[in-house]
Amino acid sequence: MWYLAWRYVVYHRGPTSLLVTALALAAYLPVATELLLDRLQRELRSRAAITPLVIGHLGSRTDLTLHALYFRSQVPGTIPYGVVDEVARSGYAVAIPLAAQHTVSRVPLVGTTLDYFPFRGLRVARGQMFGRLGECLVGARAARRLGVEPGDTLLTDTESFVELTQYPLKLHVVGILAAAETPDDDAVFCDVKTVWVVEGIGHGHQDLREVDEEVLLEKKEQEITAGAALKQYLEITPENEASFHFHGNPADFPISAALVVPRDDRAETILLGRWQDHPSWQLVEPPEVVESLLATVFRVKHLLDVAALLVGVSTVLLTVLVILLSLRLRASEMETLFKLGCRRATAARLIAAELIFVATMAAGLLAVLVAISWWAGPSLLRWWLLRTGG
């Protein structure tokens, strides 16, 4: 019987494939949703749980939290670096700046301090930690994607989501981070000052005292003004590093957010109280924001569950219809089998064997789809979540 059933399925591979695909997809929707959301919530919760507080510009708490955790979501605005100093001066917490307004080949460029790496448990797998302006560390997955190793260089993208910068900056890759299976794997890290250079706040150029007179617009005793012909450095090297400088007060320089690590629960409570009514900045608790976000996601999932149930029921009904129609079309075949001496039970077993083959193939296809989703799904979901702003 199994052989005959298999021959039937193989001969009618077109219709069988359609049926298998329909069954697999109908089952895939609820299974994949369950698996992916389960994985997403674990990932979101685990990263949020080790990020006690985040400070940033007043606006969407979700955007700020996702930006601080994943570096991709847009923030309502930047905050001045002085906020980090202010938190540090309070003595209640350590603040780690994050300046993630720019990208390198579409990979987030995160300007921070060396405190970030022990805080996230990150270690350098190859090369060394950045130490100079213009140096960067690349996350494990990002390194694979960009195809870089220590000693290579990367150009920053000229278009950020904040504004158009005039020139790309060439970054020197000095190390590759060990894989952490977190969003840190998908980012490029550098000193926060390097981001300010990318931003255009800091720059390096030819020594004005040594350039040709025609480059200069005005020359006074205390002040020299140069024109656009002055050569700006797009790469920071040991030779030109000394020429790089910043205009303005560093306390006013922008960062997109800062991680705040309170000394203890009491310090956390005091900080939250102190910042809760600030007119421009906000201090948020990522675990709380993530729970609120997940609550929304699961409300949507309940709707999806109902939809999946309806799709499942309709698919089963359609499958039954297909089988009944198929049996009508096969009436002549069944009559032949009976005339030759086939028992009704044997014919029923033949049909059952065919259905088992179809169900097995559908289960196999479902397993493949789920495996693909398991592998690529969290990234896709995270991308979707961040693109839609949570």
Added chain:
Amino acid sequence: MSEDASNTGRPEAAVRGAEVDSAHGSSAGPGVRVAELEFAYRRTSFQLRIPRWEVAAAKHVAVTGPSGSGKTTLLHLLAGIFLPDAGAIDVTGVRVDMLTDAQRRRFRLERIGFVFQDFRLLEYLDVVDNIVLPYRIGRSRRRNSDLRERAAALAEAVGIGDRLRRNVQRLSHGERQRVALCRALIGEPELILADEPTGNLDPRNKHQIMELLHEHARRLQATLIVVTHDTGLVSEMDSVVDFKDWMGV
């Protein structure tokens, strides 16, 4: 299968050569024996009545008659596909009308070879698999390789030995009827029933198929009953039964 049926062996050689029957004739030997047979389809006016008919074992008989006279119905009754409303049907010593449904199915598988006018091959199987189909649906314990060897030998004998792995959809009508013939013969039946086996074939194939039927029925010492409209095919038969003789009985 009842004890009675299962213990019944193949026809003895002694019954061969028995006198040919007419519609009302009689003969010795456990070939086919029908007595006081009555059958009617529900909700129709059709009625088949055969007072008495006997075919000696190993004889080749043609059944002719007008369309709708009940020729195909008779074959179905002999094969145990239909049950008579009254009367007795004895095939190779087995009272087919007394068997249960399951016993009749097994009886068909083991003792009857049926050749249909429209071939009735399974489109999703190749030549070999169609030939061994009765074994596959009969839960045979025969080894697959043995079955295939027998099927190949039969196919070779009827001239389609080079088509074994070909799907039956890709065969000519003549080739398909050869496959159907092999399927009927694979179980070495004691009774071969052929319902208009040449109805869909050209003259050349008609004679070839009939020759093959006769040849293999003789080899198996099987009784052959062929329903046909074609009077040109009855000359090689041991006898001819005309349904007109039974109509109005």
